[in-house]
Amino acid sequence: MTERVAIESRRQVYKGFFQLEEVVLRHERLDGTMSAPMSRLNLDRGDGAAIVLHDPQRQVITLVRQFRYPTWEKGPGWTVELVAGMVEAGRDPADVARAEAREEAGYDTRELRSLGSFYLTPGGSSERIFLYYAAVDQSMRVAEGGGLAHEGEDIEIVEMSEQEAWQALDEQHIVDAKTLVGLMWLRGRQFC
Numbered sequence: 001m002t003e004r005v006a007i008e009s010r011r012q013v014y015k016g017f018f019q020l021e022e023v024v025l026r027h028e029r030l031d032g033t034m035s036a037p038m039s040r041l042n043l044d045r046g047d048g049a050a051i052v053l054h055d056p057q058r059q060v061i062t063l064v065r066q067f068r069y070p071t072w073e074k075g076p077g078w079t080v081e082l083v084a085g086m087v088e089a090g091r092d093p094a095d096v097a098r099a100e101a102r103e104e105a106g107y108d109t110r111e112l113r114s115l116g117s118f119y120l121t122p123g124g125s126s127e128r129i130f131l132y133y134a135a136v137d138q139s140m141r142v143a144e145g146g147g148l149a150h151e152g153e154d155i156e157i158v159e160m161s162e163q164e165a166w167q168a169l170d171e172q173h174i175v176d177a178k179t180l181v182g183l184m185w186l187r188g189r190q191f192c
Helices: 093-105 163-169 179-190
Strands: 007-016 018-026 040-043 045-056 061-068 076-080 083-087 113-119 129-135 154-161
Touching: 007 045, 045 093, 045 179, 061 083, 061 093, 061 163, 061 179, 076 179, 083 093, 113 179, 129 179, 154 163, 163 179
Parallel strands: 045 129
Antiparallel strands: 007 018, 018 040, 045 061, 045 083, 061 076, 061 154, 113 129
């Protein structure tokens, strides 16, 4: 089904690390008529790539812990997450996932399995995450990791056993959406 969308106006409200756009639009309604004009904001942060780094032999998942200011006032401030990074224009998300695995966790990943892509908050942001899985082992650990200092990264590498990760999920200690999706996918694979 192809729904019609009519953009009546666009205005860039902010342009910096993020971009904020205000759009007045009308869209085709379920009954086939066009909606009244409505104003919507879109936070454009760009796309991201994330990777589930899993050592199936040791039954260990490699995550990272870093400070995230937007979570500080309402939550932990320091979050445990999948390795991830922003996809700059013209870059392949899989290449970004590989580069981030090396920069943040020290792993040289060989084969990636695509787990798909998804929007984090489609009601207000266009950010999309491309999610990958990589089976790793200790021979693939080729660098120290910890992120890039010139990008202001201060990253702790966190290795969790599968059971510790499942417990962190069950006890709601994982608060990052891409990490929830990746860990739930991995846990689901064990019970298939």
